[in-house]
Amino acid sequence: AKPVEFTRQVSTDAVTGEKTYGAWSADQSFDAVTSPELKGYTADKAQIDKQTVNGDSKDLAFTVTYTKNAPTITTE
Template sequence: EVKQGSISGKTGETVKVTPEVPENYEEVGGNPTDYTFPENGTDESNVVTIHLKHKHETVTRDNVVTRTIEYRDEKGNLLDTKSQSLTFTQPGNKDLVTGQVTWSTDVPSQSFDEVKTPEKAGYTPDKAVVPSETVTFDTKDYTETVVYKANEQTGRVVYVDDDN
């Protein structure tokens, strides 16, 4: 039982039933629109039942998934970063009486673009590219790391005779 109200009339009289629907409820079709009080005047079941249902509304929530690419040297020093973000919108159905939201599981996945690793003179990255990656609404932010390793270098030593 959600709420009680009252109707009044005389024995044998038919009265209009005008429901006072509580907030965030709506009537279910087929409810009585009038009521006739019994002729014997002794019926204690003068009850009109109005069937209700919860109102609902469509709601949404967003989630931004960020992939951070860190470029580091062999010692772990941060050289540069690049971030990519994707925004997901998830629809839901909110019960206005209980406040409970049922979230849709039908949220399409999205993909981060492939990122070519920048060249750095004298160094070789451990990844030429950070590949495209598919993520979903529930994916947590994450970090990919590219490490630049110093290239082997060779040099020439020249000896000069300073006496000549």
């Protein structure tokens, strides 16, 4: 996924050196991601839905597990 960036203003008191932090920039979103198709396997999640994040959000991690499809038997 393409990364997103957040900014905020930081003011430093010239006398004390104390920093004051402003609010983070607006929320941003990651688009939904469709799980790739692998021949002979089925994903447990067809897609990871759109995610909205802000400057205080933690890292996001998702796991998609693929299971081997049962063999197909053909008869004539």
